[in-house]
Amino acid sequence: MGLPTIGSYPMPDRSCLPRPHVSWRIDPARAALLVHDMQNHFVGAFPAGRSPVMELVDNIVALRELADALGLPVVFSAEPAGQPPGTRGLVADMWGPGIADEPDAAAIIAPLTPRPGEHLLANVRHNAFLRSHLGRLLRSKGRDQLIICGVHAHLGVLLTAADAFMNDIQPFVVADAVADISAEEHSLALRWAARSGVVCTTDSLLRGLLLHKERRNA
Numbered sequence: 001m002g003l004p005t006i007g008s009y010p011m012p013d014r015s016c017l018p019r020p021h022v023s024w025r026i027d028p029a030r031a032a033l034l035v036h037d038m039q040n041h042f043v044g045a046f047p048a049g050r051s052p053v054m055e056l057v058d059n060i061v062a063l064r065e066l067a068d069a070l071g072l073p074v075v076f077s078a079e080p081a082g083q084p085p086g087t088r089g090l091v092a093d094m095w096g097p098g099i100a101d102e103p104d105a106a107a108i109i110a111p112l113t114p115r116p117g118e119h120l121l122a123n124v125r126h127n128a129f130l131r132s133h134l135g136r137l138l139r140s141k142g143r144d145q146l147i148i149c150g151v152h153a154h155l156g157v158l159l160t161a162a163d164a165f166m167n168d169i170q171p172f173v174v175a176d177a178v179a180d181i182s183a184e185e186h187s188l189a190l191r192w193a194a195r196s197g198v199v200c201t202t203d204s205l206l207r208g209l210l211l212h213k214e215r216r217n218a
Helices: 053-070 091-095 134-140 153-166 183-193 202-217
Strands: 031-036 074-078 119-122 145-151 170-179 198-200
Touching (some): 031 153, 053 202, 074 134, 145 153, 153 170, 170 183
Parallel strands (some): 074 119, 145 170
16 A cells, blocks of 8 residues: 555654553663664655654654764664565555665665664564564674664554563653654554553653763762
């Protein structure tokens, strides 16, 4: 069916967060940042200059800047362009052929262009752990917390968070740094994500990272 038409909707704020089920606290010495599918193909489907994509990009930029400043590993997952049917598999039945063989469409959006030292993983399924070396990368860096942002909340973000949880990696889904095809799907994803991790806002996560760093340096 391909990407649906996405309308503007308000980005969730703190009042919209689901009830927490765990009391995990973010630790910059344990955490990595995953920016999921923030490619021109997907981001361009949102109404430009309107919610939720304005907040989505601004908040991920803020997360990435602090992650870089604190030395957190930064990982980008991205769907490859021009996948043949044998590679795309059943995903094609549900979401069509995917990104055409156009480098610009598959590129990470300009405000988030990966930098030297950051990691770019091919993402051939919605779950960023599946058929990638994300798990090995996190283990090699000694990281057992994963901050997840990007699109789409009810697909790649939610499935990645669930798989992190199943592999004893604490997922932190940033409610106002993810977006979806509708407000309903976004809200649903946050409720389900709270069953396997922490759902937080960008501001609270940034404060948590800085506070933990200050305590360690005190």
